[in-house]
Amino acid sequence: MSGQPWRPVVVCVCLLLLLAVALPAAMAFGAEALPVGRVVDALRGGGDLATRTIVLDLRLPRSLLAIVVGAGLAVAGVAVQTLVRNPLADPYLLGVQSGASVGATAVITAGALGAFGVWALSAGAFLGALLAGILVAFVTLSQGGLTPLRLILSGTVIGSALSAIASYLVFRSADPAAAQAVLFWLLGSLAGAEWDRLWIPTAVVGVSLALLMAASGWLDAMAVGPDTASALGVSVPAVRAGLFALLALLVGALVAVAGAVAFVGLVLPHIARLLVGARHRFVLPAAALAGALFLLAVDVVARIAVRPTEIPLSVVTGIVGAPVFLVLMGRRRYSFGAAS
Amino acid sequence: MTAPSPAPAGSRTAPPLLRATGLTCAIGRHVVLRDVDVTIEAGETVGIVGPNGAGKSTLLRILAGVRPPAAGTVELDGVALGSLSRRERARRVALVAQEEDLPAELRVGELVALGLLPHRPPWAGGGKAEARAVDAALAAVDMAGTADRPLDHLSGGERRRALLARGLVQDTELLVLDEPTNHLDVRHRLDLLGLVRGLGRTVLMALHDLDLAVRFCDRLVLVHDGTARSAAPDPAVLGAVFGVAATPVRHPVTGETHLLFDRHPEVP
Numbered sequence: 001m002s003g004q005p006w007r008p009v010v011v012c013v014c015l016l017l018l019l020a021v022a023l024p025a026a027m028a029f030g031a032e033a034l035p036v037g038r039v040v041d042a043l044r045g046g047g048d049l050a051t052r053t054i055v056l057d058l059r060l061p062r063s064l065l066a067i068v069v070g071a072g073l074a075v076a077g078v079a080v081q082t083l084v085r086n087p088l089a090d091p092y093l094l095g096v097q098s099g100a101s102v103g104a105t106a107v108i109t110a111g112a113l114g115a116f117g118v119w120a121l122s123a124g125a126f127l128g129a130l131l132a133g134i135l136v137a138f139v140t141l142s143q144g145g146l147t148p149l150r151l152i153l154s155g156t157v158i159g160s161a162l163s164a165i166a167s168y169l170v171f172r173s174a175d176p177a178a179a180q181a182v183l184f185w186l187l188g189s190l191a192g193a194e195w196d197r198l199w200i201p202t203a204v205v206g207v208s209l210a211l212l213m214a215a216s217g218w219l220d221a222m223a224v225g226p227d228t229a230s231a232l233g234v235s236v237p238a239v240r241a242g243l244f245a246l247l248a249l250l251v252g253a254l255v256a257v258a259g260a261v262a263f264v265g266l267v268l269p270h271i272a273r274l275l276v277g278a279r280h281r282f283v284l285p286a287a288a289l290a291g292a293l294f295l296l297a298v299d300v301v302a303r304i305a306v307r308p309t310e311i312p313l314s315v316v317t318g319i320v321g322a323p324v325f326l327v328l329m330g331r332r333r334y335s336f337g338a339a340s
Numbered sequence: 341m342t343a344p345s346p347a348p349a350g351s352r353t354a355p356p357l358l359r360a361t362g363l364t365c366a367i368g369r370h371v372v373l374r375d376v377d378v379t380i381e382a383g384e385t386v387g388i389v390g391p392n393g394a395g396k397s398t399l400l401r402i403l404a405g406v407r408p409p410a411a412g413t414v415e416l417d418g419v420a421l422g423s424l425s426r427r428e429r430a431r432r433v434a435l436v437a438q439e440e441d442l443p444a445e446l447r448v449g450e451l452v453a454l455g456l457l458p459h460r461p462p463w464a465g466g467g468k469a470e471a472r473a474v475d476a477a478l479a480a481v482d483m484a485g486t487a488d489r490p491l492d493h494l495s496g497g498e499r500r501r502a503l504l505a506r507g508l509v510q511d512t513e514l515l516v517l518d519e520p521t522n523h524l525d526v527r528h529r530l531d532l533l534g535l536v537r538g539l540g541r542t543v544l545m546a547l548h549d550l551d552l553a554v555r556f557c558d559r560l561v562l563v564h565d566g567t568a569r570s571a572a573p574d575p576a577v578l579g580a581v582f583g584v585a586a587t588p589v590r591h592p593v594t595g596e597t598h599l600l601f602d603r604h605p606e607v608p
Contacts, residue, residue: 005466085441217462221454224446227437227518230406232510233430233458278445281465 008282011275015289019067022296026066027059029300031308062193065201066299067292069190069258072205074272074291076250077265078283079212082219083243084148090266091251093152094244095159098166099132100125100255101186105166108181109173121185122197126256132162133248137241146240187312188261190299197257204253208246209288215239216280223278262314263321264291270328355418357382357542358403358514363412363568365398372398374566376412380514380544385537387553388546390563391582396546397518399563403544404435404516416514430458434510436503436517442491448502449474449487455509477505481535497528501535508539517545521552550578550586551599575599 027039034051041047042055076091084093091097103124106112113120113127139154140146170182212219218239221229226236254261272287298316305311356379363376372395380386390396401407403414405421414421421429434455442451452474453465471487478484481501486494494502500520507515520536521529529549533556536543547553553560554573561568564581571577578599579586585602 214463217454217457217460217465220446220450221457223443224451224454225437225439225442227406227435228439228454228506230426231404231430231435231437231507232454233426233428235426273445277447277450278443279450279465281463 008276008279008286012282012285012289015286015293019289019293019296022293023063023067026063026296026300027055029304030054030059031303057195061195061198062190062299063296064198065190065193065257066295068198068201068205069254069261070264070268070291070293070295070298071288072201072208072250072254072291073261073264073295074268074287075205075209075212075284076247076254077267077269077291078272078280078287079208079219079243079247079250080265081269082223082280083240083247084152085223085225086148086152087270088266089152090263091247092159092260092262092265094133094155094247094251095136095157095162096129096133096155096248096251097255097260098159098162099135100129100252101166101182101260102132102162102169103128104185104259105169105182108185109169109175109178121192122256125259126252128162129252129255130248132158133244133252137244137248145237146244151244184312185259187314188259188317189302189310189312190258191310192257201253201257204250205288208250209284211242211246212284213281215242216284219280220278223280258313260314261295261317263317263325264295267321267325267328268294271324274328354382356380357384358414358416358544360403360414361412363399363402363409363414365395365402365407365409367398371566373402373409373563373568376566376568378403378561378568378570380542382513382542383540384558385543385545385556387557387560388544388563388568389548389550389553389560389578390568394563395566396563399561399568400516400518400544400546401435404433404514405429406435427458430510430512432512433514433516434507434512436507436515436520438518438522439503442499444490444492446491447487448478448483448489448491448494451491451502452477452487452505452509455506455511458510473509473511474505477509478502480508480539481505497524497532500524500528500532504532504536508541513542515539515541515543517543519546519548521547521549550582550601554578554599555596579604 024036024039024043028034028036032054038047038051039055042052073091080089080091080093081087104121107120107124113124116123136155136158139158140150143150170179173179218229218234221232221234222236222239230236268291269283269287272283272290276282276286298313298320301316302311302313358380360376360378363373365373376399388396388400398407402409405414408422416432421433453470456470456473474487475484478487481504483498483501483505491499504520517536521532524532529552533552537556560571560573562571562577562581575586575588583604585604587600588597589600591598
């Protein structure tokens with residue numbers, strides 16, 4: 001049926017190989033540049049102790065977190081664009097990220113959740129995200145169901161209200177360093193990467209990707225339209241509710257460890273579709289791999305562009321992402337998910 | 341010499357493929373359908389017609405099993421659609437919806453293959469059998485060899501036919517089409533309806549164009565004022581329901597009966 005049925009598979013394998021090469025390369029960059037050979041030595045347990053410490057305890061967890069967060073945001077982007085059938089949707093559309101920012105701001109400016117120690121910021125962000133997700137779901141359901149338009153409207157409105165609350169918390173805070181910390185968190189950073197903090201987001205992203213892959217046929221039908229999906233035996237309300245719940249947890253978990261990294265969830269799904277077509281079976285893994293590769297590269301730029309300070313990730317993703325998005329928009333062949 | 345009369349009521353004939361009884365449906369407080377009965381015999385092409393807002397789409401969706409009625413039952417071959425799981429129902433009734441904005445990067449073959457979704461798990465797909473089914477369905481709608489074309493390269497008529505092929509591949513006893521000729525020009529309307537007739541399937545379709553409905557359907561279901569009645573295409577009845585004057589005219593070349601419409605003389 002398809003003239004090039006192997007193409008999506010080849011693309012995914014190429015992305016995977018690129019990622020395998022990019023990972024040690026990314027770890028070579030940093031405050032102290034290391035030759036890739038020494039990075040690889042350290043990864044295999046050789047080299048001197050200082051190098052091993054830098055590579056294994058600092059750069060490897062950080063690079064892996066970049067991969068997990070990049071993959072997760074791209075996958076969340078695919079899911080949200082299918083859920084609301086809108087090519088301009090990004091994972092933060094549903095207001096979840098604004099809830100996370102209220103939680104994180106409360107921790108930073110008011111010392112909330114002190115009992116969680118070093119996990120307080122992540123816990124605050126995750127709880128805020130979940131509460132915002134529940135609020136958006138509750139409002140949308142009480143108005144008649146999780147339809148795309150209602151989700152977009154209530155997500156945007158509730159998101160704005162929560163952002164206002166976060167801004168007020170910063171405004172009220174007497175500590176100028178707190179404002180700086182909130183801003184840095186809002187713009188996304190992987191500086192907090194540690195081995196301890198890696199497994200939760202990894203598990204959440206892995207499980208999310210597996211679930212979405214398992215439902216990929218349903219998602220294809222949903223992308224064609226809700227009427228076609230129900231005609232094909234798909235329970236549209238159940239799939240929508242499942243997607244929403246999964247997105248709230250996924251975005252909450254990612255924002256909790258890396259802040260609100262912009263653009264990845266908006267742009268990478270489109271790039272994946274350009275590479276492998278529209279079927280979710282291929283879009284999801286391609287977006288995950290491309291997102292991982294992208295954020296890995298972005299984090300390198302964020303670390304070394306203006307040494308010795310780190311630039312927030314969203315600054316880099318925005319500067320790279322906006323032109324990419326405009327180029328995509330200019331392509332006549334590509335119409336952003338909707339025909340004509 | 342007498343005209344062949346319909347079988348007398350109560351005689352032992354094959355039961356209808358679809359039998360809907362006592363359908364009632366409300367949208368909000370507005371009752372759209374009240375105690376509606378519909379039957380469809382196997383092999384028939386039945387058109388649902390009615391004025392805008394009369395509840396054609398609602399009735400179509402209820403008969404296709406994707407929308408539950410507030411009261412009443414829809415039975416297909418003696419099995420209540422409501423008692424089937426969604427998947428089982430989708431293996432027996434195919435509804436082809438209008439779907440105006442299709443994903444542009446999706447290819448024709450991929451869209452058509454979605455029709456196999458009720459027959460396999462949602463993570464599966466691909467393979468030789470799928471390709472064969474898709475090619476056969478595309479050939480049936482006169483689109484052989486287009487499986488690799490992206491949907492945004494299709495004309496409006498081709499898109500309608502691709503959607504129809506999606507319904508054919510579902511391989512069901514009943515094919516339900518929602519306004520299959522909407523937005524098509526005159527030639528594509530004729531082509532598409534001729535193609536639907538030629539499929540040899542049991543078809544239920546909602547149509548806007550009364551003249552086409554009369555010419556391409558064996559029987560019409562008139563939806564009007566909360567009721568639905570099965571009718572042979574009678575110009576007087578159609579005219580009364582739509583509030584227009586309908587005049588049957590013989591086509592000078594083909595000899596087919598066409599309907600001409602005019603504003604009702606009694607309506608100023």
